[in-house]
Amino acid sequence: MKDVIYPSFDDVIAAHDRIRPYIHRTPVLTSSYLNDLTGADLHFKCENFQKAGAFKVRGACNAVFGLPEDKLERGVATHSSGNHALSLSYAAGRRGIPCTVVMPRTAPEAKKAAVRGYGGRIVECEPSTSSREAVFEQVVAETGAEFVHPYNDLRVITGQATCSRELMEQVEGIEGIVAPIGGGGMISGTCLTVSSTAPDVKIYAAEPLNADDAARSFRAGHIIADDAPVTVADGLKVPLKENTWHYVSNHVTDILTATEDEIIAAMKLTWERMKIVIEPSCAVPLAVILKNPDVFAGKRIGVIITGGNVDMDKLPWFKG
């Protein structure tokens, strides 16, 4: 295994300059109701308002717009549970290069339609890590496309790092940041920025109890991967990989979990009180904040709202 050269904060600044024309500097919202309820001073970084509906466009744009000329013709390819698929399609569309995405056949229809809307080509797989990776190998063999992994790619992690860079600029005195964890791309980007610029800020990862492989990995000291966990937080089913494990194991303060009911309740509460559409995946941070008042009360906390791509015909608080 070769030595990995991890990106520096200068690389984050360069990424930010590279992707700025293609992304939004998303707003930070507050809610006096949720502050009263939690006892914390919460600042929500609204990547649900981001281009393509999620933070993942940051990493995808950094990878696509950093591609050398000789790789453009064959385009890019990836596998993704949803938002990275949209984001890579968006980024490739903006650069005018081909993009193929392997998506679980169970992915929300709204996400599939949006991928096609941005010009991406979809190849379907079964909803498990093993099927996704097998189908993807075929796609790369056929197209010769540049693989942009949804999270285990340092170009992607460096792009995601621009999100917490903006948050730290937008809100003074942040004492902790809470973000969801699936494969660990957003958390790794957060670690990259925070460890370089504000090492005293605590970093909490929020994970569904039903897909708590990152929490178990964190406690065990090595990567534990589940193949096909079942959770409403469909963006958080994927396992850590070596690059994200580097950041998680070195810089994360703690990984906290929430049940499916707690996640759905936090999602509905956010819709009702903040009037914003957020995905189940990004309700996990609020769920763990509500569950652990001793950790968060009295502190100024940044919360990453990672995305807002929801299938409106399948809301989790409607049964059947």
Next chain:
Amino acid sequence: MKDVIYPSFDDVIAAHDRIRPYIHRTPVLTSSYLNDLTGADLHFKCENFQKAGAFKVRGACNAVFGLPEDKLERGVATHSSGNHALSLSYAAGRRGIPCTVVMPRTAPEAKKAAVRGYGGRIVECEPSTSSREAVFEQVVAETGAEFVHPYNDLRVITGQATCSRELMEQVEGIEGIVAPIGGGGMISGTCLTVSSTAPDVKIYAAEPLNADDAARSFRAGHIIADDAPVTVADGLKVPLKENTWHYVSNHVTDILTATEDEIIAAMKLTWERMKIVIEPSCAVPLAVILKNPDVFAGKRIGVIITGGNVDMDKLPWFKG
């Protein structure tokens, strides 16, 4: 009938100064997707993010914080299909005076809970204008409270006028404004500001076809009132009254209507693409913009998103 002295734009400025500590200067959002779809340059004034979840807090605060000392003890009372009830309760709570609201028993549970959360007292009536007004007379007789009508009150209209004042400050070069019309409070406030400060800007009222009494009034040249129209846009069931008719008849460019299906589709589209929670009532403007591209395409248009108080367990695109 005595002569009415209508407010001036100086009164709007005074109202704005009076209510500013109690309201948000709400953001204006854009959507490249909706611009592409409509051919217009749309700027959404997001009063769904307003205190108490709707623009109505502007008018309610202006009435409550303008009350003379000798009227404070008996408090305020009103009847409302929902958001004015919340807003008056919020404003009264901030000033520390009693508030009684007559609400239809069919009003969304979320709105009733929020009224109580702000400290308001609810008296229920049947869902018709006649029942509402009868029950309300009793309440005023019993409490001696100051009546703050949800829209036919010049203090309220002057408060609502601060919304389009902000919009005109936030977006340069607006050529038209579209707002929903029920009783006409928001539209009247828009007329008050726009006729004083930018008389060339066109004002379009958007109304459910199922509750099109304002459109019929506009064409007939006098007020036509329906008693209990049935529409998903539950904030827009009430009829015009003499003060709002003054503004509508003198300053509105046109009143456009949309069917129930068109309203629900525009609401769902806004949730999906803009990632914001809006009420059915404030989806009517987007519905009429989508329906009348000849009127709006190529123009810079302000759209008032009037509120975001939605019962998440009763979304109109779920049947049954």
